[in-house]
């Protein structure tokens with residue numbers, strides 16, 4: 492599922508998010524564990540200035556576990572609270588409540604000094620398209636949660652989901668726009684399916700993936716498809732042959748082979764992989 496992006500949507504999304512951020516104490520920022528930097532938008536630093544922040548390394552089940560640990564260390568060193576999660580299975584979600592209390596310690600303490608007891612932390616989820624925001628909200632809130640109804644000042648009919656007595660979540664996530672400026676970032680986002688596929692030629696994208704695999708996970712192509720070549724185009728042709736991707740006239744259908752390869756990567760069939768590592 493890909494989402495079309497137009498500048499108009501981005502401006503509108505940004506304006507809506509600015510309003511929502513005024514209502515909350517805590518930003519829960521989802522990043523894709525396979526591309527934790529490329530899937531971030533630095534504008535959130537400015538938009539969320541003064542708010543407590545938690546970074547969730549989502550889809551950590553698809554990312555290389557050693558790299559997950561390296562990224563965890565990286566974010567902690569940046570002063571962030573970070574949790575590795577799999578929003579689909581629910582793994583890691585249990586840790587979040589404790590981390591929320593930790594991240595919002597100052598606010599909770601300030602409330603206490605003012606004699607305000609038991610005022611829940613209010614949070615919102617943000618992230619680029621397809622990073623898993625809806626999946627996360629559904630799994631984290633679960634079926635047992637109660638919606639607390641509209642509140643004054645909440646436009647667009649946003650609702651608060653009461654998760655427990657100390658945490659409420661806005662039911663609508665904030666959509667951050669992906670970074671397009673850097674070509675490598677664009678390629679990584681296209682590989683994980685976060686920007687419209689039409690942005691890049693499918694076989695170009697598949698060849699980028701092949702080059703990455705040859706460098707970082709060199710045995711994968713040979714194990715999965717029996718491919719034994721360093722050349723990206725030749726490798727793609729071999730995938731087409733191995734998987735019988737043929738066009739009408741019987742010639743190799745490279746786009747079909749590209750889709751197959753990219754889908755195998757996205758779904759984790761090639762194994763758990765991370766496309767970028769923190770700078771050494």
Ligand code: GDP
Nearest residue numbers: 549550576577578579620621622623624625626
């Ligand atoms: P949103 O656009 O940010 O709201 O993203 P969605 O919640 O619609 O999720 C996009 C896709 O990612 C869906 O196919 C989800 O099933 C999948 N997804 C979300 N979280 C995870 C996760 O932690 N692991 C895996 N493997 N897939 C996930």
